Amino acid sequence: DVKVTQSSRYLVKRTGEKVFLECVQDMDHENMFWYRQDPGLGLRLIYFSYDVKMKEKGDIPEGYSVSREKKERFSLILESASTNQTSMYLCASRRAGLGGFFGPGTRLTVL
Amino acid sequence: DQQVKQNSPSLSVQEGRISILNCDYTNSMFDYFLWYKKYPAEGPTFLISISSIKDKNEDGRFTVFLNKSAKHLSLHIVPSQPGDSAVYFCAASYSGGGADGLTFGKGTHLIIQP
Numbered sequence: 001d002v003k004v005t006q007s008s009r010y011l012v013k014r015t016g017e018k019v020f021l022e023c024v025q026d027m028d029h030e031n032m033f034w035y036r037q038d039p040g041l042g043l044r045l046i047y048f049s050y051d052v053k054m055k056e057k058g059d060i061p062e063g064y065s066v067s068r069e070k071k072e073r074f075s076l077i078l079e080s081a082s083t084n085q086t087s088m089y090l091c092a093s094r095r096a097g098l099g100g101f102f103g104p105g106t107r108l109t110v111l
Numbered sequence: 112d113q114q115v116k117q118n119s120p121s122l123s124v125q126e127g128r129i130s131i132l133n134c135d136y137t138n139s140m141f142d143y144f145l146w147y148k149k150y151p152a153e154g155p156t157f158l159i160s161i162s163s164i165k166d167k168n169e170d171g172r173f174t175v176f177l178n179k180s181a182k183h184l185s186l187h188i189v190p191s192q193p194g195d196s197a198v199y200f201c202a203a204s205y206s207g208g209g210a211d212g213l214t215f216g217k218g219t220h221l222i223i224q225p
Contacts, residue, residue: 004154033212040120042217043155043200058212090154092213099145100213102154 003027004103006091012109019078021106023091029101031094032074033058034066036087037105043090049074081110114138115203117216125224130188132219134201137182141203145213146175146186149198158199159186188221196223 007022025032033048035058045058047066055066063085067075074093078085086109094100116135124130132146142163147155161168161175161184168175174187188195198220202213 031212035215040217042117043202043215045212045214048212056212092154094213099157099160101157102147104154105152107152 004091004093004101006103006106008106009104010107012111013081014111015082017081019081021076021089023074023103024072025093026072027093029093029095033092034076035090037090038087083110086110115201115214115216117201117219119219121220121222123222123224124191126193127190130191130195130221132186132199132221134184134216135182136203140205142206143204144177144184145202147200147202149200155200191223193223193225196221
């Protein structure tokens, strides 16, 4: 049973805190992604990675960074959390040309 | 500029009838299209996809149609069942190198009424 797991389902942080969201996949996929989902805006791509130590900006990278030290793990970092980063964060992995698999999501609230 | 558009935020269909969800795209470079289904508080799950070399792909109750000249695709669900009530996202990608990240529409909330 293939899996994409995310470190937390729910997270509450304060403004200015550094936040780490972890994602792990067990399918040996090269490509991993971080999206955020907001009401009325659908899923928006923050960052993606097509190989270890490789990363590329998506549509809304401002305020975020990522790390991919191992193939199976892709981390999203909020350097200084702000209230407008309150959202549902979704990690995905896929092999090029195939349907992707999503994790269950992390609902982050920044107070 | 929204490259993948789902113009209907919600759709209500009676159980047993056909559900048709529509999606339009503007980027002619897109060559692979996918539909995802999402329940509240869960990640999206992949439903069905279609490559631009085809105009139809079928999987059980789900059929996706692609009209490249109109830059339009649709998802048909026949017959609709209560468990189909969810938000459906259309997504597109192009194999231009890199990780061919997916561009998503804003989603359509499908409600199946008994």
